[in-house]
Amino acid sequence: MLEIGRLTVRYGGVTALDAVGLTAGPGEVVGLIGPNGAGKSTLFDCVTRRRAPDEGVIRFAGHDVLARPPHQVAGCGIARTFQHPAVFPGLSVRENVMTGAYRFAPAGFWRAAFARDGERRLRAHADRVLDLFGLLGLGDHPAAGLPYGVLKRVEIARAVAAEPTLLLLDEPAGGLGPEEAAALAGLIRDLHRATGMTVVVVEHHMEFVLGLCGRIVCLDLGHKIADGPAHVVRRDPAVIAACLGAR
Amino acid sequence: MSAGVSTGHDPGTGHRRPAVGQYAGDRRRAWPYPRWSLGVAVAGAVSVPFLVPPYPLHQVTLVLVYVVALLGLDLVAGHGGLISLGHGAFFGVGAYAAAILLSSGVPYPVTLPVAGLVAYGLGHAFGRPAVRLSGVYLAVVTFAVAVAVPPLIRRLAPGGAMGLPVRTPAAPSLTGLADDQWVYLLVLAVAAAAFTLMRSVVRSSWGRALVALRGDAGAAEILGMRPAAIRAHAFACSALYAGLAGCLFTWTTGFVAAESFTVTLSITLLAGIVIGGLGTVSGAVIGAVVVTFLPAPGLVSGLALILVLAVAPSGVTGLARRAPAFLRKDRR
Numbered sequence: 094m095l096e097i098g099r100l101t102v103r104y105g106g107v108t109a110l111d112a113v114g115l116t117a118g119p120g121e122v123v124g125l126i127g128p129n130g131a132g133k134s135t136l137f138d139c140v141t142r143r144r145a146p147d148e149g150v151i152r153f154a155g156h157d158v159l160a161r162p163p164h165q166v167a168g169c170g171i172a173r174t175f176q177h178p179a180v181f182p183g184l185s186v187r188e189n190v191m192t193g194a195y196r197f198a199p200a201g202f203w204r205a206a207f208a209r210d211g212e213r214r215l216r217a218h219a220d221r222v223l224d225l226f227g228l229l230g231l232g233d234h235p236a237a238g239l240p241y242g243v244l245k246r247v248e249i250a251r252a253v254a255a256e257p258t259l260l261l262l263d264e265p266a267g268g269l270g271p272e273e274a275a276a277l278a279g280l281i282r283d284l285h286r287a288t289g290m291t292v293v294v295v296e297h298h299m300e301f302v303l304g305l306c307g308r309i310v311c312l313d314l315g316h317k318i319a320d321g322p323a324h325v326v327r328r329d330p331a332v333i334a335a336c337l338g339a340r
Numbered sequence: 341m342s343a344g345v346s347t348g349h350d351p352g353t354g355h356r357r358p359a360v361g362q363y364a365g366d367r368r369r370a371w372p373y374p375r376w377s378l379g380v381a382v383a384g385a386v387s388v389p390f391l392v393p394p395y396p397l398h399q400v401t402l403v404l405v406y407v408v409a410l411l412g413l414d415l416v417a418g419h420g421g422l423i424s425l426g427h428g429a430f431f432g433v434g435a436y437a438a439a440i441l442l443s444s445g446v447p448y449p450v451t452l453p454v455a456g457l458v459a460y461g462l463g464h465a466f467g468r469p470a471v472r473l474s475g476v477y478l479a480v481v482t483f484a485v486a487v488a489v490p491p492l493i494r495r496l497a498p499g500g501a502m503g504l505p506v507r508t509p510a511a512p513s514l515t516g517l518a519d520d521q522w523v524y525l526l527v528l529a530v531a532a533a534a535f536t537l538m539r540s541v542v543r544s545s546w547g548r549a550l551v552a553l554r555g556d557a558g559a560a561e562i563l564g565m566r567p568a569a570i571r572a573h574a575f576a577c578s579a580l581y582a583g584l585a586g587c588l589f590t591w592t593t594g595f596v597a598a599e600s601f602t603v604t605l606s607i608t609l610l611a612g613i614v615i616g617g618l619g620t621v622s623g624a625v626i627g628a629v630v631v632t633f634l635p636a637p638g639l640v641s642g643l644a645l646i647l648v649l650a651v652a653p654s655g656v657t658g659l660a661r662r663a664p665a666f667l668r669k670d671r672r
Contacts, residue, residue: 127367141562142562142563143558150567160384163561163562164561164562164564164566164567165564166562166564167562167563167564168564172562172563173562175559179555179556179558179559180555180556181421181551181552181555181559181560182555183421183551183552183554183619184548184551184552185557187547188551189544189552191548191564192545192548192549192552192560192563193563195545195549195563195564195565196563198543198545199545201546202541202546202573202577203543205545205546206537206540206541206544206546207540208544208545209540211545212543212544212545215461215545236500249565255563269573280593281584
């Protein structure tokens with residue numbers, strides 16, 4: 094499904110990722126952990142073509158991801174969220190979620206303007222997703238100025254509206270309280286069960302990762318230091334030294 | 341869509357919802373006035389030429405001409421968040437395209453699509469490279485267009501520095517209308533069509549993409565949007581609107597000259613849409629009134645602009661949308 098091989102990214106003299114390999118099978122939920130600066134977000138940036146790696150291959154569902162321009166990544170079935178929620182402030186919450194389904198939407202100026210039917214379907218689709226995330230009541234609210242936790246949910250809802258086969262979540266529980274985080278983990282589990290999508294989660298919140306992911310990969314300073322079943326990786330002395338011990 | 345200015349707390353978040361019209365570029369549809377007010381507006385607009393003497397009618401026609409131009413400018417400036425100082429030039433190109441065709445005997449209905457397409461083509465030619473530049477740089481490039489066009493017109497266009505008088509559309513005799521009444525109704529029809537089209541464009545997935553790009557182009561691109569293509573097309577479409585407006589201007593005034601389309605016009609258009617209210621169709625209407633009646637740039641008009649923006653940073657439309665709630669209860 095997702096196969097990343099020997100991915101290397103250098104910023105000047107600093108190597109952010111050093112020949113990192115990562116695979117995620119169909120329907121797998123993989124946790125990607127590691128201290129700050131380990132290269133987790135950089136890896137996401139490479140998969141979504143925000144950053145061109147110096148070396149390496151990324152293949153997903155038969156597509157050579159690195160051969161595609163950024164706007165065609167969504168077409169492979171890849172969606173992501175950002176560490177700091179990147180919702181569109183000029184749009185309402187519902188409109189934000191509707192932009193998630195942009196790849197299904199009637200494209201182009203003239204076609205979009207006259208596609209009343211497509212618009213109605215898109216709206217219904219967005220409302221279903223909003224309902225899942227408990228955001229239906231906020232549908233008409235401008236996305237500007239909502240609390241952080243709500244913005245996080247809006248952004249995940251937008252990614253889910255794209256009906257991805259690979260969902261990349263960058264610190265979904267960051268800034269959430271313990272109850273909110275638990276609820277979000279439950280929601281992602283349900284979505285995963287319902288759709289069978291592959292999920293890769295970057296997260297510092299260990300309880301969140303352990304509750305969600307069957308497999309954990311740990312990065313430290315651009316190197317992969319562990320990769321295996323969650324209950325094994327959490328006891329790995331190198332992992333504990335790198336991130337768990339620091340807590 | 342149920343109207344209403346909501347300022348209450350949202351369930352679940354305890355968050356105070358910003359009132360409609362509180363910030364510039366607020367796209368929410370809530371129009372706090374009853375639906376029939378729209379019908380009244382349409383009826384009023386159609387009856388204007390039969391109630392108003394010729395000179396004021398001419399001015400009201402010009403307002404409608406600028407409405408079309410500002411609807412286009414708002415696509416770029418209000419929804420796209422890009423600053424164009426070149427719309428006066430596209431307006432002028434449309435006006436001259438129509439005037440040249442009219443003076444060589446082409447029937448006036450043909451001049452409208454031609455003027456629009458010429459401006460659309462120019463908009464594409466400038467927009468493709470220009471929208472790769474952001475914010476201030478785009479403003480400078482479009483400013484250069486605005487500065488370059490009037491001298492080019494003076495040199496190359498028929499009539500040169502003297503300007504070019506043309507015949508305005510004549511009313512078909514079976515309607516029994518005076519020519520200026522006929523022109524008003526023509527302009528009204530074009531403005532109404534332009535208004536309707538723009539409303540559905542802005543609410544479409546394409547329109548949302550344009551606003552999304554303004555917010556976060558990187559995140560928008562990952563959802564499958566092509567920033568350069570969408571912005572370039574937005575720019576070209578707004579030039580199309582400016583070109584159509586220019587053609588209507590020629591129909592209305594029957595005279596074009598380079599002096600009418602200087603950079604001052606571009607700046608006045610931009611000021612008009614900001615005062616009217618960015619990101620709202622009614623902002624274009626109010627802005628057009630401002631553009632038509634704003635006294636020549638000077639101390640008074642400058643102070644008036646500052647005053648309006650200090651009182652209503654979201655434009656007059658924002659003020660109007662907030663007014664009913666303010667009068668009713670929400671004196672917070």
